[in-house]
Amino acid sequence: MAARQQWFETLRVSIAQEHGKGWIVREKGATSRKPIGRCQLIRIWEDRTRSSVMLPMEWKATNATAILTTVGQVRNLMEERHLSLQDALRLNTELLSGNQEQAGEEFAGWPEVAARFLKAQEGRRSSTLRDITTRVERTLEALRSRPCPRDGGTLMRRYAEKFFEGCPAGGTGRKRNLLDVARFLAYAVDECGAPTRFYPPSKTKINELIGSAETTAAEKLTPPIKPEDLAALLDQLDADSEHELRLAVGLVGLYGLRPAELAVLTVKEGKAYVGHVKRNSTSMGAKAKPPRLVKAIDIAGRDGEGERLIQLYASGRVKLPKSLRNQIAKVEEKGRFQDVGADFAQKLERYAPWRALVARCPGLTPYSLRHGYAWRAHCCSTNAMHPRITAALMGHNVATHLKHYGSWTDEASLEAAVERYNAGVHPVGA
Incomplete structure (x- = not known):
């Protein structure tokens, strides 16, 4: 045996x-x-x-x-x-020691976890904290739904089912939501004794919930306003005596500004500079960047228009729209610049000729004025501007510039290279 x-x-x-x-x-x-x-x-x-x-x-x-x-x-x-x-x-x-029960029945509870987590986020800028608070409240709502989620993966799927109806697959909205939920769940388990089964799922599972965009990055890029359309818009603003809005539109379009940068635009010795408006958890603790020089890229046939507008702005003879000035005055109190850009967009979108232009050129947004600057820099001159120079003038790095405008710079470079080649061809046998 x-x-x-x-x-x-x-x-x-x-x-x-x-x-x-x-x-x-x-x-x-x-x-x-x-x-x-x-x-x-x-x-x-x-x-x-x-x-x-x-x-x-x-x-x-x-x-x-x-x-x-x-x-x-x-x-x-x-x-x-x-x-x-x-x-x-x-x-x-x-x-297993008794301080944190594996079953999770003895931990403080999800509302307490939420309060502690949000307190730990207090150093973030107000708009970011507002977004995180919304996502934490939604997570608690998903936890209370029936049938009750019993682990992190199920909870995140429930969150997506309840709140992603108007959130495009593959977009930054889904990504930011789920990454904040994942951070909240990890904090709950690591710091507050929540059951380990609520630890967030793998990146692969989260990416499945984020999904894939139906359009490419190039298709999602807000189209630029073309030079002839910007010229016509400025002419119409002038004809309608909308001088203050014309000043704002001209500065954003001819200088490639972010609309919010109107709040930090200054003129010194005839040169225009803008301060820093993109604030996040990294930049808030960093040393303040010096203002950057901005230069106008004019429209054909409108030589010197950008310079004229900046001098008009500096003189104070024409001011920015009153509502825009009011939002600029509140920046320090609010601690954010977003409302400046929002007011600019609202005023432009209420202007009938702009709405007519959008109807004719679907996809245009107020930000198209800034994108039009990059378009002119790379596609509207036989001496196309180098991406490094354009990126510096627009206030971002070359990698960001190529990510958003790479297709334009590539096309401009190809066309310029062919033109240079053709200009050097001599007739055979001459």
Whole structure:
């Protein structure tokens, strides 16, 4: 009769069946004075590197189930949180110590987690904090829905089902929402004792919820206003005696400004400069950037119009629209520039000739005035401007410039190269 299989052999078979190769348990530390040692867990990876830890239990048959359970818990923590074997065992021990219950029934509760998480975000700018607060409130709403989500993956799917109806697949809206939800869930588990099953799913799963955009980056780029349309718009504003709005539109369009940069536009010794308006968690703690020089790229047949407008602005003979000036005056109090750009957009979108232009050129937005600057720089002169120079004038780096306007610069470069070649061709046999 074959010998009865030892308990640890059965245990090893169970571990292999449940977790695959590379998970080994064995006895270690047994001596003549202490005949029963402790259980050592060894993890062997595909490249044959290995790591080991001592489990907090003796090597005996009555602990077989506990050993099998612990191996599973440690493996889950390693994969869910990308922890080392040692860190996973340490966290698992803490979770089982009684301070944080694995079942999650004793932790403070989701409203308390939300309050603590939002308090930790107080250093962020007001608009970002407002967005995060909305996403946390939505997460709590998803948690209260029925059937009740029982883990992080289910919760994030529920969030997407409830709140992504008007949020295009593959867009930054979905991405920002889900990344904030993931950060909230990780904080809940790591800092507040929430059940580990609520740890956010893998990046692959999150990307599935974000989805893929139906349009390419080039198709999503707001179209530029063409030079002839900008000229006609400025003429119409003049004819309608909309001199203040004409000044704002001309400065944004001819100088390639972000509309919000009208709040930080100054003129010194006849030169125009704009300050910094793009504030985020990184830039808020960084040293303030000096104002950047801005230069007009004029429209054919309107030479010097940009220079004339900046001198008019500096003289104060024509001011920006009153509502726009009011928003600029509130920037310091509010701590944000977005309302300046929003007011500019609102005034332009209420102007009937602009609406007629949008109807004729679908996709145009007030930001198309800025994009028109890049278009003229790369596509409206035989001496196309270098992307590095245009990027500096527009206030972003070359990588950002090429990301948004790369198709234009590439096309302009190709056309210019062919023109230079053709200009150098001599008749054969002349």
